[in-house]
Amino acid sequence: xxxxxxxxxxxxxxxxxxxxxxxxxxxxxxxxxxxxxxxxxxxxxxxxxxxxxxxxxxxxxxxxxxx
Numbered sequence: 001x002x003x004x005x006x007x008x009x010x011x012x013x014x015x016x017x018x019x020x021x022x023x024x025x026x027x028x029x030x031x032x033x034x035x036x037x038x039x040x041x042x043x044x045x046x047x048x049x050x051x052x053x054x055x056x057x058x059x060x061x062x063x064x065x066x067x
Contacts, residue, residue: 002010
């Protein structure tokens with residue numbers, strides 16, 4: 001049979017384990033909040049849609065690196 005001291009130790013270990021799990025969760029949520037509160041960076045696509053029938057010039061066919 002467990003002594004009161006043993007039961008207290010087990011309770012403290014369980015509480016500390018739960019506390020660590022909750023702190024991990026808080027850390028994860030804080031990181032997510034920080035990431036989602038940052039503004040979305042500007043985006044400029046490298047590909048631009050052309051109207052059908054638009055003929056591409058030779059420099060447009062080579063691509064951005066001039067190949």
